[in-house]
Amino acid sequence: MPFPNPVTVCQEHQLADGPHTLRLNLIGSPTTNVLIFDHIQYVPSPHAISSKGAIIFQNNDPDLEYGPGWNHIDNATMTNQTGSMVAFDFVGTLVSAFTILPKEFFEWNSMPGSYSIDNGSSKSFDQTGHLSRVVAYYNQRLFESPPLASGHHKLAIIYAGNSEINPLYLLSDC
Template identity: 30%
Template sequence: MAGTVSRWAFIDDISSSIKYTGPWYETTNSPVPGPMYGKSQHGVNGTGSLTYDFSGTNIRAVGTSAATQQGGVVDPSWECTVDGVAIPVVAVSAIPQNQRVLCQTTSPLADTQHTFALTAKSAGTPFWFDSLLLNPSVNPTGAKPDQPDVLYLYDDPSIQYPSGSWQAISDTATGSFGQITQQAGSTMYLGFTGTKVTWYGRMVAGYPSGASQGSYSIDGGSPTTFDIPGNFGSWSTQYQQVFFETQTLTREKHNITVKFLGAAAPLFLEYLTVQNGDLVFTGNDKLPASIGDHDKGGYDGDEHPHSSTGVIVGGVLGGVALIVLIVVIFFLWRKLQQRRRIKG
């Protein structure tokens, strides 16, 4: 039912609502490849803790998954609690990555006010905290996020894929999912309230690795082209890639149409973030009549941009083959006629 689906909201590490204790420091330099949410993280060497008060039903801590191991001891280590009760910690990934879940609630909390706490211990390898993901109360009675960035997953009911060929795929290594297209002209449409949209995707291994392009249009305006750099030179998937970020908008109702222009690397959507976005789903927008026409550049929806050339070349070769066949038949017929005259 409209108005009852609560989305996740990002709380960045620099939020004044997060209280740090210990020798934490802020950095804009990533310890591993890949973007950090909000372009910053908090790190700690030694022992540090943080707390955050919220009203909601779920919470996750997100940061860099990178650790060392000696004698069976993993460094750094951390633990998380909600209202003093421990919640599960997520094991370090085999490949160091940014924006990985560090700990999370695994079942819904009572929809009331809570306190989240995280304690990290480092014996030499820094612990990195990036953000919190909060499933907030729709009508909070206590603390609530201040102008949060709201997460719209690829399968959010507000996101529509009105044209082209899109495919949902999963990643067994990370347990994450997304929507992918290789067909030029494929479009995505979203109606939203907010001040900025950011597209997060991947450069996926096993697909064409050359560069591609896409475009986005806000409220039916002129399209803005963005690059999809591809995965050239890498055998592994590149996660948490920012494909584009819109300009800052007034906080009111808007819509965005995104179009894949081709022609090599696919367009992948894992999620969008909408600054100052809607925390609840309130129903889909009606698609504008011109949704397929917001960009007349690129390949303009042609799934195979070189197909016209292929048709022409195929026609020429087919014509030549037909002429050769006629000549051969005529030659054989003449030979047969000559043999009949000799026998006669």
């Protein structure tokens, strides 16, 4: 697999309310040109009554409430301080969190933590394993919540590791 290329190919802001179609045409030879499609970020209109799209909170979103111990670096926010928390409010029926596994931490053992929704019981997560020291692995899912009742919710993520193991990263555009 080629090295990750964190390049935004296209983007459009401030579209008029209403239906839109995105068409992606690939031109070239399938034996010499390769496109690995990563993701689409969709933000519904503030006037939308109902949306079935995903809303992505980037690590630098002002709605994220970082507690002590978090550091902003390049396109990520990280902590290696036990008990560091980040929280935010969202409207939806499911939430997932993603991270980056930097090549600098190729000998990592664990990236443990927990999350809770609406001050409910904590659920643990742990990104473990050994991948490669050559490339960083972007958009690695830390967890996905079970289905939630439609409505307003509050997510809290708490890092359970320490400075001896892999830090927890929240990822921005890569």
